[in-house]
Amino acid sequence: MYRIGIDLGGTNIKAGLFNERGEIIERAMTPTGAWRHYTQILKDMADIALTCVKNAGVGLDEVLSVGVGSPGSVDNKNGVLIYSNNINFKNVPMRAELSRHMQKPIFMGNDADCAALGEYRLLGEDIEHMIFITLGTGVGGGIIINRKLYNGFNGAGGELGHMVLISGGEECSCGRRGCWEAYASVPALIRITMESAKNNPDGVIMQKVGGDISKIGGKDAFDAAREGDAEGLEIVNKWLFYVSEGLTSIINIFQPEVLVIGGAISKEGAFLLDPVSELISKNRYTRDISQTRLQLAKLGNDAGLVGAAFLE
Amino acid sequence: MYRIGIDLGGTNIKAGLFNERGEIIERAMTPTGAWRHYTQILKDMADIALTCVKNAGVGLDEVLSVGVGSPGSVDNKNGVLIYSNNINFKNVPMRAELSRHMQKPIFMGNDADCAALGEYRLLGEDIEHMIFITLGTGVGGGIIINRKLYNGFNGAGGELGHMVLISGGEECSCGRRGCWEAYASVPALIRITMESAKNNPDGVIMQKVGGDISKIGGKDAFDAAREGDAEGLEIVNKWLFYVSEGLTSIINIFQPEVLVIGGAISKEGAFLLDPVSELISKNRYTRDISQTRLQLAKLGNDAGLVGAAFLE
Numbered sequence: 001m002y003r004i005g006i007d008l009g010g011t012n013i014k015a016g017l018f019n020e021r022g023e024i025i026e027r028a029m030t031p032t033g034a035w036r037h038y039t040q041i042l043k044d045m046a047d048i049a050l051t052c053v054k055n056a057g058v059g060l061d062e063v064l065s066v067g068v069g070s071p072g073s074v075d076n077k078n079g080v081l082i083y084s085n086n087i088n089f090k091n092v093p094m095r096a097e098l099s100r101h102m103q104k105p106i107f108m109g110n111d112a113d114c115a116a117l118g119e120y121r122l123l124g125e126d127i128e129h130m131i132f133i134t135l136g137t138g139v140g141g142g143i144i145i146n147r148k149l150y151n152g153f154n155g156a157g158g159e160l161g162h163m164v165l166i167s168g169g170e171e172c173s174c175g176r177r178g179c180w181e182a183y184a185s186v187p188a189l190i191r192i193t194m195e196s197a198k199n200n201p202d203g204v205i206m207q208k209v210g211g212d213i214s215k216i217g218g219k220d221a222f223d224a225a226r227e228g229d230a231e232g233l234e235i236v237n238k239w240l241f242y243v244s245e246g247l248t249s250i251i252n253i254f255q256p257e258v259l260v261i262g263g264a265i266s267k268e269g270a271f272l273l274d275p276v277s278e279l280i281s282k283n284r285y286t287r288d289i290s291q292t293r294l295q296l297a298k299l300g301n302d303a304g305l306v307g308a309a310f311l312e
Numbered sequence: 313m314y315r316i317g318i319d320l321g322g323t324n325i326k327a328g329l330f331n332e333r334g335e336i337i338e339r340a341m342t343p344t345g346a347w348r349h350y351t352q353i354l355k356d357m358a359d360i361a362l363t364c365v366k367n368a369g370v371g372l373d374e375v376l377s378v379g380v381g382s383p384g385s386v387d388n389k390n391g392v393l394i395y396s397n398n399i400n401f402k403n404v405p406m407r408a409e410l411s412r413h414m415q416k417p418i419f420m421g422n423d424a425d426c427a428a429l430g431e432y433r434l435l436g437e438d439i440e441h442m443i444f445i446t447l448g449t450g451v452g453g454g455i456i457i458n459r460k461l462y463n464g465f466n467g468a469g470g471e472l473g474h475m476v477l478i479s480g481g482e483e484c485s486c487g488r489r490g491c492w493e494a495y496a497s498v499p500a501l502i503r504i505t506m507e508s509a510k511n512n513p514d515g516v517i518m519q520k521v522g523g524d525i526s527k528i529g530g531k532d533a534f535d536a537a538r539e540g541d542a543e544g545l546e547i548v549n550k551w552l553f554y555v556s557e558g559l560t561s562i563i564n565i566f567q568p569e570v571l572v573i574g575g576a577i578s579k580e581g582a583f584l585l586d587p588v589s590e591l592i593s594k595n596r597y598t599r600d601i602s603q604t605r606l607q608l609a610k611l612g613n614d615a616g617l618v619g620a621a622f623l624e
Contacts, residue, residue, distance in 0.1 A: 082601060152566055152567020155567075156597070162561070164558075165479050166479050166480075167477050167478050167495075167557045245476050245490075250475075252475060285474045
């Protein structure tokens, strides 16, 4: 039997057909057109999914299930996308609407949860508990407990980016002050980089962006640090400290076998993982017992698609 | 069948015999004598447990299991109390040692976990996920997920007091800076009260302790606040803000049906619960969906004993 995964993003919709070994055998993509009515967007989702099935020469009767990953709050129990600020969806009856185009069991999940599930599939069944963290525009989390996604009683759990890191601190997109996301996201890294550049008008960072602070991106400080620039290193260390502080809390709370770090910034590799591991070792609550294994995400942009396909 | 619960504390050891309805039908207590060798302490634990059985006129063959709650890190899988700073235990083979005195299945748990289990039993099987928080000398946590205690892969999870609240802030007993425990424990409340009293030598707090700052306790600010004293109210509000900040994070992470607050300070009742509920409503991540129910612990000092008896 095959499975369909659909990844609904703010810019593009991706679909993939997976075989029983979890390999992607066909894929398709189309722009989201996020301004459109949800019925049109959901029809496109079904269309590219069915295109995958057709192009693979597979019968729809050979498809076990359809899984959809979306940003925002997802109520899989009732088949409703409660809220997504990226796509302007509110209380969209996603399952009912998709069912009009595909008479298949349809499962829904939050995008970070799907990515968590995708990465979890690579770890194997020996791992009981895993936490997935994505460091990107936001800080998202996915919780696997007893080999299953954990979401709380209302499907809205796992908002690990919205535990407080500095109570009363920086404003967060969620309206609260001091959330981990306001310190460990890529926008936070950019904010810290900008503040530093302002104070170092002759520094390497400022040179990189030709004196235009507004051009500073998430990679500039890392690039400068790699080149041995002291300012770059200081910025990166400051940001990695915030990253590690949240991860340490998560380990103290969950003690998972594995903690996986994903998101664009995870491409920095050992440059990110090594200092973070060291800070966690120094600050975690438990010392003399087995410790959580820290590792970088492996699936990259496909994690959400893979995870969506294996929702259940 | 009956069950035995044993609560090993820094000052006293308590034991209770429970019937099938979870009612305590016999109890016994003895001083811990924490300075003694562990074999002696464990023998006393077995002795008072067996005394309960004898006094109840029950046969040991009618006892299903023995559960022990202890402070510190407990490895139930291997039957070892890894570490407890209150009693100076390190890698104590508790199950093996207790088995010499009682040939029964012996289960072990952390005291906060036992208290969580005790409170959970009162909620009924409809509740899938519950978080228990104890505000006392420390800030402890117990996590019930899918109707079972959750402890992480190494048995050391659930250290909710050791998520960071103000990164880089006050020193915590665990060696890290800024843990929730360093802001929401009773010692933290006392610290905040002392700081305020220092700055208000003619205030109500200072009067309450006859001008001796070292006599300030955890109740003084609450007592002053209840009397309408502005200083007392300010202290209580500051501390309750810290309490609520951690609870809000926990809700954003777990979204449990119920969050139970225990510990000595929970006796402050609505005076604690009402402002904390309001702060959480204001700051939590999710708005338009079912929300976590906040309530105070009901079992008081017996929670740990009840929970220990029902470990499995």
